[in-house]
Amino acid sequence: MxxxxxxxxxxxxxxxxxxxxxxxxxxxxxxxxxxxxxxxVTPALLALLGAALLGPMHRRLVRMGVSRSLAAALTCLAVVAVVGGATYVVVGALIDTGDQIVSALVRAGQDLAEHFGAAGTSLQDLASNAKELLAKFGGTAASGVITGISVVGEMIATAILALVLIFFFLRDSHRIAGALRALGPRSAADTVEAMARRAFLAVEGFMRGTTFVALIDAVFITAALLALRVPGALGLGALVFITAYIPYLGAILSGAVAVLVALADRGWVIGLWVLGVVLAVQMLEGYVLQPLIQSRTVQMHPAVVMLAITVGASVAGILGMLLAVPMTAAAFGVASELRARYGAPGQAPAGPAG
Structure with a gap:
């Protein structure tokens, strides 16, 4: 040949x-x-992330003697209560402090234009023509009431379907392993089950760790902004919590907004203090919280995370940015399981991961 x-x-x-x-x-x-x-696909992926985040609560209820169906229903009701309350608080904080944040950003653009001359002209133009820019780039979204109602209806339908899927994922989680073993070849059943378990554990660890880290970041930065009397501190803290689910990029965006608001309303000294607080919180997150909280999950290099976010944004916009990192963590979990089983020559395959 x-x-x-x-x-x-x-x-x-x-x-x-x-x-x-x-x-x-x-x-x-x-x-x-x-x-x-x-x-x-979108509600299924969101439901998978929700089940990964809420799995410990469901398992604890089952260990307490509650039936699996009732435990899943109580978990979903808790999700509705927590998410609804958090959404109400976040939206209320952003609405109450939105004008202050926007006006502070406008003043920040004007101050930068005055200090840097021609280099800041574009910022000043953006600040003075904000309404025109919003009308230009948001024209498609605001072209008609029917389009807006359709988008809202689609979001509500996606949320409801995701909630229903979370219920079934939690209730029937003990049957998923058997279903995977039945779908795959008999000789590879253990490997398929182990890969699925490792991927789900990676997503579960990522979701719990990210939520905890986001809460700590938001609490520290909000407390610092309140102590420094920066306007819109609660709204900025809510923004920090929301954007924390987009690793690295979200922290940069929310931190930049907080620094600009402090710079415009409280002056250079307070702005530098806020910058120091933001940098200190990010260093605490990167060097202490992330290794400590997510030490048992798949660790990904920041370059891999940024590439995953970029690919997710190009495919599905903001939703893709949110889903890209946990899906990449699942892929790394599968690769880690395969490497553990077949990487070393002559190594016997291990049993299914716990």
Whole structure:
């Protein structure tokens, strides 16, 4: 055969190229299917993240003697109560302090324009023509009431479907392992189950760790803003909590907004103090909280996280940015399980992960 005439390094390179092309093709088809059926995929992924976050609560209720169905229903009701209350508080804080934040940002743009001359002219233009910019870039979204009602209705339907799926995921979680073993080949049943468990544990750890870290960041930064008497402190703290689910990028955006607001309303000294607080909180998160809280989950390099966020944003916008990192964590969990099973020559496959 012709392949026998090629040297061994060339044959290996050709084999790896074929594998890369195959994996890329499968991934491209998977992304295309997800985009095509996003009306069903989006609630399923959101429900998966919700089940990963709420799994410990459901398991605790089951251990207390509550039936699985009732425990799942109580967990979903708790989610509705907590999310509804948090949304009310966050939206109320943003509405109450929104004017202060916007006016402070406008003054920050004007101050920068005065200090830096021509370099800040664009900022001043953006501040003075904010309404025109909003009308220009938001024209499509605000073109008609029917479009707005349709978007809101789609969001409500997605949330309801995701909540229903969370109930079923929690209630039937003990059957999922058996279903996966039944779908896969008998010889690979243990591997398939172990991969699924490792992926879910990675997503579960990421969601719990991110929520806890976001809460700590929001509490520290809000307390500092209140102590420094920065306007809109509660709204800025709510913004810090929300954007914390977008790793690295969210912290940069919310921190920049807080610094600009403090700079415009309280002067350079307070602005520098806020900058120091934001940097200190981010260092605490990066060097203490993240390694301590997420030490048992898949650790990803910041460059991988940024690339995942970029790809997610290009595919599905803000929703893609939110889903990209936990899905990447699941993929890293699967790769870690495969490496543990087949990486070392002669190593016996381990049992399913706990």
């Amino acid at each position: 012709f392949s026998s005439l090629l040297p061994e390094p060339v044959r290996r390179l050709a084999a790896w190229c074929a594998v890369v092309l195959l994996v890329t093709g499968v991934a491209a088809v998977g992304v295309w299917l997800c985009v095509t059926f996003q009306a069903a």
